[in-house]
Amino acid sequence: MDTINLLLQGFAVALTPVNLLAVFLGAFIGTVIGVLPGLGPTATIALLLPITIGMEMVTALIVMAGIYYGAMYGGSITSILVNIPGEAASVVTCIDGYQMARKGRAGPALGMSAIGSFIGGTVSVVAVMLISPFLAETALKFGAPEMFALLFFAFVCIGGLTGKSRVQGLLMACVGLLLGTVGTDEIQGVDRFVFGTLYLQDGIGLVPLAMGLFGLGEILYNIEKRQSVGEVLATPKGLMPTLKDWKDSAWPMVRGSVLGFGIGIIPGGMPAIASLVSYAVEKKVSKHPEEFGQGAIEGVAGPETANNAATAGGFVPLLTLGIPTNSVLALILASMMMHGVTPGPLMLIKWADVFWGVIASMYIGNIVCLILNLPLIGLFVRMLKVPYSILSPLIIMFILLGSYAVAGNVNDLVATLFFGVIGYLMKRFNIEAAPLILAFVLGPMLENNLSKALIMSRTGDPMFFFSRPISATLISLALLVLFFPLLKWSWRLLSGGHKAQKIA
Amino acid sequence: MNVERFLGLTSVAIATPVAIAAWRFGVGSPQSPGAGFWPLAIALVMLGLGFILVLRPHPNEASAEDEGASRWEKLGISLASLLFYVALLEALGYLLTTALTLLVQLRWVEDRSWRSSVLIAVLVAVLSLLLFKVLLKVSLPLGVLPLPAGW
Numbered sequence A: 001m002d003t004i005n006l007l008l009q010g011f012a013v014a015l016t017p018v019n020l021l022a023v024f025l026g027a028f029i030g031t032v033i034g035v036l037p038g039l040g041p042t043a044t045i046a047l048l049l050p051i052t053i054g055m056e057m058v059t060a061l062i063v064m065a066g067i068y069y070g071a072m073y074g075g076s077i078t079s080i081l082v083n084i085p086g087e088a089a090s091v092v093t094c095i096d097g098y099q100m101a102r103k104g105r106a107g108p109a110l111g112m113s114a115i116g117s118f119i120g121g122t123v124s125v126v127a128v129m130l131i132s133p134f135l136a137e138t139a140l141k142f143g144a145p146e147m148f149a150l151l152f153f154a155f156v157c158i159g160g161l162t163g164k165s166r167v168q169g170l171l172m173a174c175v176g177l178l179l180g181t182v183g184t185d186e187i188q189g190v191d192r193f194v195f196g197t198l199y200l201q202d203g204i205g206l207v208p209l210a211m212g213l214f215g216l217g218e219i220l221y222n223i224e225k226r227q228s229v230g231e232v233l234a235t236p237k238g239l240m241p242t243l244k245d246w247k248d249s250a251w252p253m254v255r256g257s258v259l260g261f262g263i264g265i266i267p268g269g270m271p272a273i274a275s276l277v278s279y280a281v282e283k284k285v286s287k288h289p290e291e292f293g294q295g296a297i298e299g300v301a302g303p304e305t306a307n308n309a310a311t312a313g314g315f316v317p318l319l320t321l322g323i324p325t326n327s328v329l330a331l332i333l334a335s336m337m338m339h340g341v342t343p344g345p346l347m348l349i350k351w352a353d354v355f356w357g358v359i360a361s362m363y364i365g366n367i368v369c370l371i372l373n374l375p376l377i378g379l380f381v382r383m384l385k386v387p388y389s390i391l392s393p394l395i396i397m398f399i400l401l402g403s404y405a406v407a408g409n410v411n412d413l414v415a416t417l418f419f420g421v422i423g424y425l426m427k428r429f430n431i432e433a434a435p436l437i438l439a440f441v442l443g444p445m446l447e448n449n450l451s452k453a454l455i456m457s458r459t460g461d462p463m464f465f466f467s468r469p470i471s472a473t474l475i476s477l478a479l480l481v482l483f484f485p486l487l488k489w490s491w492r493l494l495s496g497g498h499k500a501q502k503i504a
Numbered sequence B: 001m002n003v004e005r006f007l008g009l010t011s012v013a014i015a016t017p018v019a020i021a022a023w024r025f026g027v028g029s030p031q032s033p034g035a036g037f038w039p040l041a042i043a044l045v046m047l048g049l050g051f052i053l054v055l056r057p058h059p060n061e062a063s064a065e066d067e068g069a070s071r072w073e074k075l076g077i078s079l080a081s082l083l084f085y086v087a088l089l090e091a092l093g094y095l096l097t098t099a100l101t102l103l104v105q106l107r108w109v110e111d112r113s114w115r116s117s118v119l120i121a122v123l124v125a126v127l128s129l130l131l132f133k134v135l136l137k138v139s140l141p142l143g144v145l146p147l148p149a150g151w
Helices: A002-014 A017-035 A041-053 A057-082 A088-102 A106-139 A144-160 A166-181 A206-224 A243-265 A271-285 A298-313 A315-321 A327-338 A352-373 A377-383 A388-407 A410-428 A434-457 A469-503 B003-025 B037-055 B072-092 B094-109 B114-135
Strands: none
Touching: A002 A017, A002 A106, A002 A352, A017 A041, A017 A057, A017 A352, A017 A377, A041 A057, A041 A206, A041 A327, A041 A388, A057 A088, A057 A106, A057 A298, A057 A327, A057 A352, A057 A377, A088 A106, A088 A271, A088 A298, A106 A243, A106 A298, A106 A315, A106 A352, A144 A166, A144 A434, A144 A469, A166 A434, A166 B003, A166 B037, A206 A327, A206 A388, A206 A410, A206 A434, A206 B072, A243 A271, A243 A298, A243 A315, A271 A298, A298 A315, A315 A327, A315 A352, A327 A434, A352 A377, A388 A410, A388 B072, A388 B094, A388 B114, A410 B072, A434 B037, B003 B037, B072 B094, B094 B114
């Protein structure tokens, strides 16, 4: 079959010494930052952006992908042993995982979590492999209006799917869009918002923005609110789950894979959400829901499978449509564009070796992660004992060095510092930064396609988007997502006022 | 004042001059959008969202959860050292600036002993210089310290 052939070519790319080193490095770094609370895949990939610029596209992708799913594996270790999530996607694992550890069952919890992650990761890569060519072919028929509609839909979902307030999320997304307009306008050559400086003519760099907002901001927040890490339970000896554990976890893992992949594909589908949904589902379908919260292995196996499945799932829209569904993928997208590779329907044609190389390496990467997380787990447990008082200054220096190293420009450092303070303030006041960076990356594409579509329409009539079936559907969906809460709100306002009148 | 209200006001405060500036860039026409078209659209949406945040009713939030005392001093010292770094990197050179900044961080933000701080600061500064300059071939400012030619 054609796919098998292409996959084999992909392995040829993935199995070169450089790329093998890359996948190991990515998986290792990913697991490490997954284990360490406070540093997540977004911040880490932001930190490594300057380095990935110098690499080959495939290699850079392999490293970044490795970091991304590696973090999902590592996050559960801290959750289970210390009751602190190493990663947002591992929050749910704390609930039952830590309880299992307290009952002396840390080993099976860790083991099942690693195995579930492996199954979720591998199954979803298979799904990516099978679905992507089909999706890319469909997307080839997309013109500027369809692209705009799709991006608009993604934008609306992302702005709306943040934890707290939908309006806040959209607002942050708008800020990101605005930041994306800074610089010399490509089409007209007009300088927008450059405040007369030469530096801003090239626009705001993604590296200072990402490193500052996520990396520095996080560290500064941690400095302000330093708490002592909880007590680490000793490294468990036997990691193998019992037969009963396997039986109990089997269906949760199946459900987790499907759920995770499905959630990973849609814009805003973050692994964290996938793990939450999986937990809720497992609790609902369980024959003994009262065990959840006391150390039910289903509460570990399901979510851990789901979050890994979601990470691979996210690569489908990224690689076939060029749409990142969360902040990690947005950074990966930006890195690809810096390499001159535009993901999208043409990717499977123009850069097929990159695509299949990454897919093949994800299979390898999951195996590497499984090995790191089972026999080598002691290594990571020991890492939890490195004092944060050494790590924190080191990470800061790394951030500063990284921003400077991109272009040898002190202005980049200033920018990083500036965004670092903003990032800190956002964290302090619980404002989500993810929509900002997503919109920042998507913004130029949105504007580009919108302009092209409007010119295509000849009349500038917004109804033009509704005259084409695909863009009409997508825009309608987007508007629905956008205005549904508004309708709910006005309804509540009206009926509330009505009630008040009755009382008076 | 509530965080959301403040956010709303800030966005109105930012969106208004942006909208005006966008208008000045030239909005063009719907069938031929100018450079200001897109920023204007964004600014208008921001205005709308900002107003919603300011005007909508906010339930009385519990006062900010105190998950432990806020270490303002530490934050201040840390930021000051970073500003120092940015200001003096090119003048003093990578090695010196990095070592000094790390020292300040380790000793006064992280409260480590003098011995530990100096040791780590110097070690990391030297090792990172080697790593980035030699291995990754990144050019870093030399500055004040006398170093062998060819660096």
